[in-house]
Structures are given as C-alpha cells and as structure tokens.
Amino acid sequence: MALRGPFLRLLRTQIRQSQQNRAQSVAVLGAPFSKGQKRGGVEHGPKVIRDAGLIERLSGLDYSVHDFGDLSFQHLEQDEPYMDVKSPRSVGAANKKLSSAVSRAVGAGHTLVMLGGDHSLAIGSVSGHAQQCPDLCVIWVDAHADINTPMTSPSGNLHGQPVAFMLKELQDKMPEIPGFSWAKPFLSSRDLVYIGLRDVDPGEHQILKNLGIQYFTMRDIDRLGIQRVMEVTFDHLLARKQRPIHLSFDIDAFDPSLAPATGTPVNGGLTYREGIYLTEEIHNTGLLSVMDLVEVNPILGANQEAVEATASLAVDVVASSLGQTREGSHGSIDAIPAEKSDTEQLCL
Numbered sequence: 064m065a066l067r068g069p070f071l072r073l074l075r076t077q078i079r080q081s082q083q084n085r086a087q088s089v090a091v092l093g094a095p096f097s098k099g100q101k102r103g104g105v106e107h108g109p110k111v112i113r114d115a116g117l118i119e120r121l122s123g124l125d126y127s128v129h130d131f132g133d134l135s136f137q138h139l140e141q142d143e144p145y146m147d148v149k150s151p152r153s154v155g156a157a158n159k160k161l162s163s164a165v166s167r168a169v170g171a172g173h174t175l176v177m178l179g180g181d182h183s184l185a186i187g188s189v190s191g192h193a194q195q196c197p198d199l200c201v202i203w204v205d206a207h208a209d210i211n212t213p214m215t216s217p218s219g220n221l222h223g224q225p226v227a228f229m230l231k232e233l234q235d236k237m238p239e240i241p242g243f244s245w246a247k248p249f250l251s252s253r254d255l256v257y258i259g260l261r262d263v264d265p266g267e268h269q270i271l272k273n274l275g276i277q278y279f280t281m282r283d284i285d286r287l288g289i290q291r292v293m294e295v296t297f298d299h300l301l302a303r304k305q306r307p308i309h310l311s312f313d314i315d316a317f318d319p320s321l322a323p324a325t326g327t328p329v330n331g332g333l334t335y336r337e338g339i340y341l342t343e344e345i346h347n348t349g350l351l352s353v354m355d356l357v358e359v360n361p362i363l364g365a366n367q368e369a370v371e372a373t374a375s376l377a378v379d380v381v382a383s384s385l386g387q388t389r390e391g392s393h394g395s396i397d398a399i400p401a402e403k404s405d406t407e408q409l410c411l
C-alpha cells in the first residue's frame with residue numbers, strides 16, 4: 064500500500080533534497096549464534112547467506128553496501144539452565160552485544176540487515192533498533208509466534224521466546240533471567256503484527272488472544288490473500304503514524320519444500336510469491352529500517368542442493384525487502400518507484 068498524505072509527501076521531498084547525491088546506505092551484520100536452541104549449525108547462517116551472493120545482489124541495487132562482518136560471541140563455560148530456560152547467560156550476553164551494534168549502525172544512518180543465527184537474536188536486534196527509533200513497529204514473519212514466556216515454553220529454548228522479552232504487557236509474566244538484566248521491555252503489543260503462523264503453542268495462543276495481538280495465520284492468508292493481509296498489516300501499524308519498520312523474518316515462514324535447511328520446519332508455509340510479495344510491499348512503504356533474516360541452518364539440509372536453495376531464498380527475501388523486483392531486468396513493470404531513506408529521519 065502506498066503511503067499518502069501531504070505531510071508525508073513534504074517530508075519525503077525534504078529528505079530527497081537533502082540526500083540527492085548520496086546513495087542509501089545498507090549495512091549487513093552477521094550474528095553467528097545458535098544457543099537459543101539446541102541444534103548446531105544455525106551459527107553458519109551468515110556465511111552461507113553471504114556465499115549465496117547477498118552482498119553482490121545488494122550492491123547491484125544501487126546501495127552503498129557496508130558489510131560489517133560477523134560479531135563474535137564469547138563462549139561461556141558455566142551456563143546452567145534457569146528454570147527450564149537453556150543457556151540464558153550466553154543468549155543474554157550475545158543479545159546485549161547485538162543490541163549495541165544494531166543501535167550504533169542505525170544511529171549512523173544505515174538501513175541494517177542482521178543475519179542470524181537463531182531467532183533469539185531478535186531480542187538484541189529489535190531492542191537496539193528501538194534505542195534509536197522508540198516509535199518503531201515490528202512485522203514478524205514466521206511459522207511460530209516465539210512469544211513463550213519461560214513458564215509457557217514447552218522446550219526451554221529462547222528462540223521460542225524473544226517477543227516475550229520485548230512486550231511491555233508481559234513484563235509481570237517474565238521472571239528475572241540471568242544474563243538479561245540489561246533487557247527492558249520496550250514494545251506495545253499493538254505495534255506488532257505476525258504473518259505466516261501455523262505452529263503456536265497453547266500458552267502462546269492465550270497470550271496472543273489476551274493481548275489482542277494482530278496476527279495472520281497461514282489459514283488467514285489462504286482466505287484473505289497476501290495482498291489483503293499486507294493492507295490490513297499496514298493499516299494496523301501505519302495508519303495513525305508513519306514510523307520505522309523492523310522486519311523480523313524467520314526463513315521457516317516459507318514452506319519446507321522451499322526452505323528445508325532450518326531447525327523447526329512446519330508444513331504448509333508461504334509460497335515463494337507470497338513471501339516475496341510481502342517483502343516488496345514492505346519495501347514500497349519506504350519505511351524499512353532494520354530487518355533480521357534468521358534460522359538458516361546449513362547442517363540440517365539433506366544435501367548441498369537443499370542448503371543452497373534455502374540460502375538463495377534468504378538472499379531473495381533480503382534483496383526484495385530492499386527493492387529488488389523480478390518482473391523486468393530494470394525493475395518492476397508496475398511497481399511505484401520506491402522512496403528510499405526516510406526512516407532515519409522518522410526515527411527522531
């Protein structure tokens with residue numbers, strides 16, 4: 064949905080004038096981290112996504128691309144579970160580091176792409192983004208809601224719990240977990256929309272309903288179509304005010320036939336076009352400020368082909384979130400030319 068209104072037009076004109084000769088800057092940051100779940104391999108996500116040609120693809124889109132490389136995370140010898148929560152100190156420390164890095168990158172004016180790693184990393188990514196852009200909204204594309212609290216989690220894995228750390232409304236449901244004293248909730252449940260859900264735990268369902276969170280399951284996408292889903296998403300998040308978007312994209316939102324190399328695949332996911340349309344629409348808002356691409360696990364692909372297919376899909380998702388279209392060699396034949404670079408100003 065295109066954004067309209069005289070105010071936004073004026074703001075965009077001013078921004079365009081001030082940035083006329085400067086290509087928009089995209090930064091890529093890898094977070095090779097896997098302790099939010101039990102399966103090894105997801106820490107290689109940043110490498111396989113880069114190997115699939117991410118940087119070249121983004122450079123071809125007329126951005127000035129800054130690859131910040133990978134963060135390095137400390138290995139903690141002593142990290143006993145707390146309640147049933149696994150590796151709390153490692154996950155807490157990794158996210159603290161990621162949060163500062165994301166905050167710095169956004170503060171420096173980059174649109175940021177964070178490559179995971181498992182989805183627990185969204186705690187750091189979204190909170191670092193929110194430090195710079197307190198009025199941000201979140202679009203969470205995933206088979207799972209990742210909103211378990213330590214009490215509702217069936218697995219104890221923190222990659223199934225990141226949203227619970229963010230939401231102000233869940234503050235009194237969250238115990239003090241070692242490693243997370245730095246993490247304060249910052250997001251209101253009305254500023255979050257889920258797309259692609261199809262594996263939601265009973266406790267999560269309760270939370271979604273109690274808080275009245277806007278979500279679209281795969282069944283909703285079947286019924287409404289992805290175009291309507293995106294319209295309602297933008298109405299919900301942007302109608303009152305235009306603000307920066309944080310897109311947190313778990314590759315397992317796609318059907319496992321397209322993205323087999325991931326830790327918790329669930330049948331009946333997004334088609335290629337649904338996933339790409341969704342990201343094209345996000346790009347067309349001109350408001351994408353940070354995105355996460357998580358849960359690509361090359362060790363879990365049945366063979367090299369499966370790994371390459373998953374990684375190359377991840378590249379397509381990032382590129383299309385940043386404006387690549389496939390309908391013509393010089394861009395979409397019908398897309399409205401997207402406006403770039405207004406999110407940093409809107410953060411202020």
Ligand SMILES: NC(=[NH2+])NCCC[C@H](N)C(=O)O
Binds near residue numbers: 209219
């Ligand atoms: N980011 C993910 N792949 N999350 C999967 C979570 C699965 C399950 N709901 C759990 O809490 O453990």
